[in-house]
Amino acid sequence: MKTPREIKLTIDGKEITALEGSNLVTVAQQNGIFIPSLCYYDHIDPPLGTCRVCTCNIDGKTGPACMAKVKEGMEVEIEQEALNDLRQAIVEMIFAEGNHFCPSCDKSGNCDLQHMGYEMGMTHSRFPHLFKEQLIDFGPKRMIIEHNRCVRCLRCVEEVKTKDGHRVFSFCNRGNKAMIGIDYEKEAELTETEALNAMDLCPTGAILVRGQNALPFGDRRFDLKSVVKTPSLVKEEEKKQQHLEKKTIATISLAGCFGCHMSMLDIDLGLVDLIELVDFNKSPLTDIKSFTKRCDIGLIEGGCCNSENLEVLREFRQKCDILVAVGECSIWGGLPAMRNMIPLEECLEEAYLNSITTEDGEYIVPYHEDLPKILDKVYACNEVVKIDYFIPGCPPSANHIWKAVKNLLWGEQYSVLYPEFKYD
Ligand code: SF4
Ligand code: SF4
Ligand code: FES
Incomplete structure (x- = not known):
């Protein structure tokens, strides 16, 4: 040769x-x-x-x-700018096509797809999430196949074989129905080590092995990265027009868990400095229920799951110069959007009629004209109004949030350390 x-x-x-x-x-x-x-x-x-x-x-x-x-x-x-954008658009499409709930995924921190998102500085997907109903296959002996996370890379089809050379995985269907198939009999022939190798080979959390739990923080493959390049949100020419006068901030939690608001408070004594620079208007932090003036910036936690969320979000858009989606729930629905793959009727039945806490004879789905109407699915904020900026995280760290806000309001230099940007 x-x-x-x-x-x-x-x-x-x-x-x-x-x-x-x-x-x-x-x-x-x-x-x-x-x-x-x-x-x-x-x-x-x-x-x-x-x-x-x-x-x-x-x-x-x-x-x-x-x-x-x-x-x-x-x-x-x-x-090159165009190439960076093209590659990021591909990763965004992969996220939008699957159902990727990183905070509840065993592969988080070890996942190549998630790592690509971080490396590219992806803050949100510009493509609407499809929330397709996908199978979670508990049939195999050793593995669980989570089709919600499969990116159809075909690594498993090509590499995972039994001792006598038979493929365990196959590629089925075409177009947007394409999926990975698994031969249960062949899978049962794999040793525990071979099954674990298949899990490692998968670049996402689509192949899991029973009894194998997520690795602790610090032991995961992508925990050791130290710095991320974060572009300035405000361009140089815009910075010159920034003034250092006191600014007004409004915040709200829609369909979220208040984790992002808790995170905002996490700067502890830094809040005292911040109060010198900003007035808080409508916000759960001040308990001011209605806008008393126009605000420079509105921070939105949570997506829209009911009619009240829609109203409040639209009001924020009207009353705030800059609107920022803070955290995964506001950016694309986050964990509340786990219900988007299930018809609303089934969700309500499960919550109110079939729940183990439902009392005999109390089978009622709450309804009253004063109660906000539940929407067919959880909507990302940018599906309802124009969002100017996105701060990803679940929740984003306090430093990340306030560095971004200071950059937007006064053009202060903005760079975040990788651990502040990373949230898995
Ligand atoms: S497979 Fe990766 S990107 Fe998808 S939910 Fe799991 S950690 Fe997130
Ligand atoms: S290796 Fe994982 S992501 Fe790739 S096709 Fe197989 S199951 Fe899907
Ligand atoms: S096509 Fe090159 S890494 Fe997937």
């Missing part, structure tokens, strides 16, 4: 030496250059090329880096 020769290529203008024919993503990694990737797994050759998260420019053409083999004179561009 011919020994591969050394060649030279450039990645974002940096000259690199590599063995001809090596995979571009691996070559970049070996040289400390990060190309986002999700389905790529260096043991699988030819690569799967199913996710397109690794899209970059190769010799003037846009395409997946994981499908490219390096050659003499190759010119690769990764860091």
Whole structure:
């Protein structure tokens, strides 16, 4: 067999030496250059090329880096505004298509998809979440297959095999009905170690092994990252127009748990400094129930699950110059949106009629004209009104919230440490 020769290529203008024919993503990694990737797994050759998260420019053409083999004179561009945006849009679509409730996911902190979101500085998805009803398959002997989280990368189809070489997973259906199938008999032939390897191989939390709980904080694969690049929310030219006069803030909790408000209070004595800079108007923090003036900024916790939430949110949009969605529930529905995959009628029956706490003869779904009407699903705030900025987290840390607010109000420098930005 011919020994591969050394060649030279450039990645974002940096000259690199590599063995001809090596995979571009691996070559970049070996040289400390990060190309986002999700389905790529260096043991699988030819690569799967199913996710397109690794899209970059190769010799003037846009395409997946994981499908490219390096050659003499190759010119690769990764860091370009349009390419960054395109890759982020792909990750946003993956999130919007699945049902990803990270705070309740065993893979959180070990998940490649979640990590991609963080690395790209994704704050929200610009695509509407589909909330498709998906199967959670408890049929296999050792595994649980959580189709809500499967990104159909096909790693499992390609790699997970029994000792005699039979595939355990398969790819079924087409289009938006496509899904991963599992052969229960073949799965039962896997050893515990092989099942655990399949769980590790999956880039998301779609393959779980019974009895294996989530790892504690600090022991997870992506816990050690230290810094995230966070772009300034306010552009330089806008900063010049900022004044340092006292500003007015309003806050509200819609369909949320008040965790984001608790987090706002977490700056402890920092609140005393903040009071010098801002007046709080309508807010659970002040117990002021109605707006007494127009506000510079409104912070919204929670999504919209009932008619009152809609009214309040619309009022905030009218009365606040800048509206910020704080926390996952306001950004896309968060944990309350777990009900979005189930018809409302079934949710109400489960809560009020079939509940173990329902008294005999008290089978009533509460209804009164004074009670807010429950909506068919939980809506993200930006599905109802225009949201200017998003601060992700469940909840976002106090430092993250106030750094973002100070940046928006006075153009103060804004950068957050990775642990402040990360919330899983
Ligand atoms: S698989 Fe789990 S941790 Fe990963 S993005 Fe989905 S819900 Fe979040
Ligand atoms: S189960 Fe996991 S490894 Fe298999 S296709 Fe889905 S995301 Fe990929
Ligand atoms: S990592 Fe390249 S297409 Fe998925």
